[in-house]
Amino acid sequence: MTSYPSFIETDPQANVLNRSFKLLIDGELKSAESTFDVFNPANNEVLAQAPSGTVDHVEQAIQAAKREFRSWSALSADERAEYIAKFADALDKHKEELTTLLTLEQGKPFHSMATGEVDASIFWVREVSKRRLDVEIVEDTDEHTVEVHHSPLGVVGAITPWNFPVLLSLWKIAPCLLTGNTMVLKPSPYTPLTALFFGEIAAEVFPPGVLNVVSGGNEIGQYMTSHLDIAKISFTGSIATGQKVMASGAANLKRITLELGGNDPAIILPDANWREIVPTLFDAVFGNSGQWCIAVKRLYVHSSIHSEFVAAFAKYASTKKVGDGMDPDTDLGPIQNKMQYDKLKDLLKDTREKGYRIVLGGDIDESQKGNFVPITIVDNPPEDSRIVKEEPFGPVVPIIAFDDIDDLINRVNDTHFGLAGSVWGSDRQKAIDVAKRIEAGTVWVNEIHIHGIDIPFGGHKMSGVGVENGSEGLKEFTNTKTYMFHK
Ligand code: NAD
Numbered sequence: 185m186t187s188y189p190s191f192i193e194t195d196p197q198a199n200v201l202n203r204s205f206k207l208l209i210d211g212e213l214k215s216a217e218s219t220f221d222v223f224n225p226a227n228n229e230v231l232a233q234a235p236s237g238t239v240d241h242v243e244q245a246i247q248a249a250k251r252e253f254r255s256w257s258a259l260s261a262d263e264r265a266e267y268i269a270k271f272a273d274a275l276d277k278h279k280e281e282l283t284t285l286l287t288l289e290q291g292k293p294f295h296s297m298a299t300g301e302v303d304a305s306i307f308w309v310r311e312v313s314k315r316r317l318d319v320e321i322v323e324d325t326d327e328h329t330v331e332v333h334h335s336p337l338g339v340v341g342a343i344t345p346w347n348f349p350v351l352l353s354l355w356k357i358a359p360c361l362l363t364g365n366t367m368v369l370k371p372s373p374y375t376p377l378t379a380l381f382f383g384e385i386a387a388e389v390f391p392p393g394v395l396n397v398v399s400g401g402n403e404i405g406q407y408m409t410s411h412l413d414i415a416k417i418s419f420t421g422s423i424a425t426g427q428k429v430m431a432s433g434a435a436n437l438k439r440i441t442l443e444l445g446g447n448d449p450a451i452i453l454p455d456a457n458w459r460e461i462v463p464t465l466f467d468a469v470f471g472n473s474g475q476w477c478i479a480v481k482r483l484y485v486h487s488s489i490h491s492e493f494v495a496a497f498a499k500y501a502s503t504k505k506v507g508d509g510m511d512p513d514t515d516l517g518p519i520q521n522k523m524q525y526d527k528l529k530d531l532l533k534d535t536r537e538k539g540y541r542i543v544l545g546g547d548i549d550e551s552q553k554g555n556f557v558p559i560t561i562v563d564n565p566p567e568d569s570r571i572v573k574e575e576p577f578g579p580v581v582p583i584i585a586f587d588d589i590d591d592l593i594n595r596v597n598d599t600h601f602g603l604a605g606s607v608w609g610s611d612r613q614k615a616i617d618v619a620k621r622i623e624a625g626t627v628w629v630n631e632i633h634i635h636g637i638d639i640p641f642g643g644h645k646m647s648g649v650g651v652e653n654g655s656e657g658l659k660e661f662t663n664t665k666t667y668m669f670h671k
Contacts, residue, residue: 200281200381201288207235207399208383210248211392216241216400222377225291225518226508226554232289234376237400239407242368245396249339249366250413252393257336257364264362265313271358271389272310278385279306282378286350287509289377291517291555294509297472305354311637312358317658329669334662336364337439338415341408343429345421346374346520347475347577352443353379355652356418357395363661368396368414370405372421374521410435416661419443420477423600423646430649441650441660444643445575446603447481449596450632451586451618453609454486458493461608462500468606468632470501470559473516474579475524477647478604478626478633482572483583484592490585494563497583498544501559506579508554518555519578525555528578531570532560535580540565545579567595575601589618597623602644606632625651 206213216235224231256264275282283302287294292301323330342356349371360367371379376399383397398404405425409417409432416439419429426442433440450465452458469480485493509517519525529548536546545560560580565571571582586592596605604626609615612629619627625642628634635641635653642651650660 200285201232205232205234205377205380205399206384207237207241207245207380208387208395208397209241209245210396211387211390213384213387214241220373220401222289222375223521224288224554225520226510228522228553228555232377234373234380234399237370237398237404239404241398241400242370242404242407242411245368245398246339246408246411246413248393249368249396252391253336253338253366256361256366256391256394259364261316261362261364264364267390267394268313268358268362269310271386272306272313274385274389275306275309275382278381279303282350282381285377285381287517289375290346290349291509291520292472293511293514293517295512296515297517298509301348301351305351308351308637309354309358312362315359315362315637315655315658317363317655317662326671328671331667331669333665333667334363334659335665336662338365339413340365340367340416340418340661341411341414342367342369343405343408343417343419343421344369344371344379346372347472347477349375349378350382352420353382356420359652359658360418360661361390361394363658365416365661366394368398368408370398370400370408373399373401405429406432409433409438412436415439416441418652418661426648439660441642441652442648443477443641443652444603444646444648445577445601446477446479446624446643446647447573447575447599447601448478448604448606448624449482449484449622450480450606450608451592451596451622452483452485452489452493453607453611453615453618454488455610455614456486456489456608457610458485458489458608459496462493462496464632465608466497466500466504469581470504470516470579471633473506473519473557474581475520475577479577480606480632481575481581482596483581484586484596485583487585487587490564490583494543494561494583498561501544501561504559506556506558516559516579519557520555522555524577525557528557528576528580531574531576531578531580532557535562535565535569535571538565538569540569540571540582573599593618593621597621600646603647604628604643
């Protein structure tokens with residue numbers, strides 16, 4: 185029996201599932217002819233029905249967004265910001281319902297990860313509304329003035345994954361609308377409910393057509409990526425789908441931002457205060473049950489401390505509980521969907537068959553109703569093993585020993601991924617020198633997973649194209665437009 189937070193038990197009206205989820209198209213909440221099941225990954229029971237948006241629905245949404253672009257882009261940034269700040273306030277009023285829905289459809293613990301995701305998302309929307317892209321005067325001579333402006337693109341298609349369905353959608357919505365674009369958002373079919381829910385909230389705030397939310401299968405995402413009236417696709421998801429988005433977007437030379445997968449290394453140097461950082465590293469590896477693009481997916485520990493570190497890390501990890509995200513005692517929730525659960529099963533089978541040393545976990549109890557994968561630590565598998573080379577996207581990590589730093593850097597960088605990485609050591613400058621050699625979009629030293637409104641985030645190599653956040657992220661929702669005025 186799932187236990188719900190007290191506000192739901194005491195207020196049946198607040199039961200977030202007691203509603204019919206609708207598409208948001210041109211300011212109207214609409215049903216579709218058919219629906220699809222959304223499952224609770226903690227028990228694999230059907231949680232709710234989501235509307236199966238069709239290509240026709242997407243077309244209506246695109247045309248509404250195209251029409252509304254004229255008046256939305258004609259508003260000043262301050263006027264648009266006012267709507268966005270109101271949206272943040274409206275989300276805030278519904279944050280417990282949003283958090284509950286997030287846990288129910290995604291699995292992450294209500295009291296930690298889900299609350300954190302929703303709080304951070306609302307903060308993000310509010311803060312982004314305060315940002316502006318100023319006109320830059322790059323020349324001002326006796327003859328002329330040259331001004332660089334940033335004009336909106338038009339209709340943006342946003343396509344999001346299932347691991348952070350609230351945060352990753354709002355990371356796109358706020359800067360996209362602030363810079364004067366309109367949007368059609370397509371959430372993952374595994375986790376559409378939170379986006380449909382905040383679509384309802386958005387319907388009360390924005391003029392019709394500014395933000396549209398259409399749930400449905402991959403085919404509607406595909407339709408968006410080749411549509412001539414969509415100027416840009418902002419995509420977060422897997423590398424395989426990112427490649428399709430890029431190919432398809434060639435139809436009208438779309439602008440694209442791709443935030444894709446990672447296989448992030450954390451390097452623990454011999455002088456690191458490693459005992460102190462075990463809890464931080466545990467969260468960095470296993471937060472959101474490892475279903476995180478920037479989760480640490482390879483832990484490289486100097487051989488002088490490797491075996492002690494493995495023992496301490498496994499001991500700490502063994503105190504953590506995997507379970508239903510609605511249970512306040514749960515530290516890690518289930519894997520969000522069966523597809524990912526099966527991938528993890530296969531990876532663990534390979535790890536066992538190859539005879540690698542599993543120091544914790546490794547065996548999935550398939551008699552459980554939910555998609556639960558135990559916290560799994562693999563000691564020193566070979567560099568070319570699947571567990572090291574692939575992105576597990578689950579609570580599974582290899583801890584690999586190293587001796588020589590040059591050899592380590594070659595191993596760390598010998599990958600198509602380049603999302604993020606971290607280095608840990610007492611000699612700060614030495615750690616920074618190592619960090620500078622990691623080929624990735626973000627590298628932390630003696631801290632990890634810090635994000636900020638003004639901090640650009642994006643992957644190198646096949647982990648992405650372009651960035652989100654920061655003024656660079658805002659600019660990706662614009663065209664550079666240069667004016668030259670003769671004096
Ligand atoms: P996915 O690529 O399977 O799906 C992402 C979205 O794309 C979904 O909405 C899906 O319906 C849609 N889609 C599928 N096929 C499509 C197509 N042909 N055209 C257009 N849209 C299509 O990814 P996922 O499994 O939902 O997410 C997990 C992946 O996302 C992991 O690899 C993870 O590392 C990555 N991710 C990256 C970041 C980042 O910021 N770099 C953040 C979170 C997740």
